[in-house]
Amino acid sequence: MxxxxxxxxxxxxxxxxxxxxxxxxxxxxxxxxxxxxxxxSENLIDLNSASISEIEKLPGIGEKLARRIVEHREKFGRFKRAEHVIVVKGMSDKKYRKISHLITAK
Structure with a gap:
């Protein structure tokens, strides 16, 4: 004991x-x-001002998805938060998690 x-x-x-x-x-x-x-934060890609070619540089984002992101922004207005990109057709949870630390919505 x-x-x-x-x-x-x-x-x-x-x-x-x-x-x-x-x-x-x-x-x-x-x-x-x-x-x-x-x-x-200085190197983040702003989804509200980035071109298709800039968005396309993100890992897992091709030309079609980059184009859809820009079209969504033009049709519905600016992204209030970077997470809102998840509503764009073709953006999966997995893809978003891969780029979340690289994007912003200013």
Missing amino acids: QKFIFVLSMFCITLLSCGGEIVEDFSQQSQKNRTIQAKN
């Missing part, structure tokens, strides 16, 4: 001593992610 309590105590001490480092590492990683997102 004493051995069990000793092992449990050592486990708790180890866990508590590492806990601060884990939180610190997570905080640093979150800051890095925010910095990367800020840098990438």
